[in-house]
Amino acid sequence: MSDVLAAVKFDAEGFMVDPNAWTKEIAEAIAAREGMVLTERHWVVINFARDYFKKNGESPTPRNITKNSDVTTKELYELFPGGPAKLAAKVSGLGKPHGCI
């Protein structure tokens, strides 16, 4: 396991407990743990998610992401094949999104 994650606290499902402790290096390490390599397009989603969290205090749902960025539903699922709602939030250091869509 990566050293970067050694000091990071996660909940039982693998979401970061403190979103403010998140760094880009942590994002890369979480992605690696989930079997992903982050591309420029992943970062579009991550930056959007971080920004959304700053404004709304919660994780964006896939529909929040696709309606407010140039990432389409298809692309979002290709970027986060294990389920975009949870994976995007995990990599972005945020909690599980609660919206239904």
Place this chain on the structure above:
Amino acid sequence: MDMPKIDKNIRKLSIIASKGSLDMAYPPLILANAGRMAGVEVNLFFTFWGLDIITKKKMDHLNVSVVGNPSMHPSFHIPTLVGVIPGMSAMASWMMRKEIAKLDFPPVGEFIELLTDAGAHLYGCKMSMDMMKLTKADLVDGAEVLGAMEFIEMSEGGQIIFV
């Protein structure tokens, strides 16, 4: 009391949509989308009136039945005797579409497109299609035609929801 053990390896969800009214079209679509959001494989089977949800000519014109619908929310509630007046169903449907849009749920046609983009699989029930004289060309792009038995086989080992 012990809680039933949940097998975390089951990552497959089958949803059978058998109703085609506006209020009954959304639950299977929302559940299917929630499944895909969580990375669960989702197969949707549209049977009987549920076929309207993926029939191109009907999907964006689904209506709420106001007569004999005991579950109408107070804000939509229309007494049965008033419900028989022409136009009441259209009005209730219009109101419901507005409420659905407020929650940021897309109209049925767009919702189906969202689900296909999200990788959910859509199947029209072969028997129902024969009964309603529909062919694959009548269904939305991406939907396949399937027999009930094949759908049950496909669902093996996963969870099934009937709506």
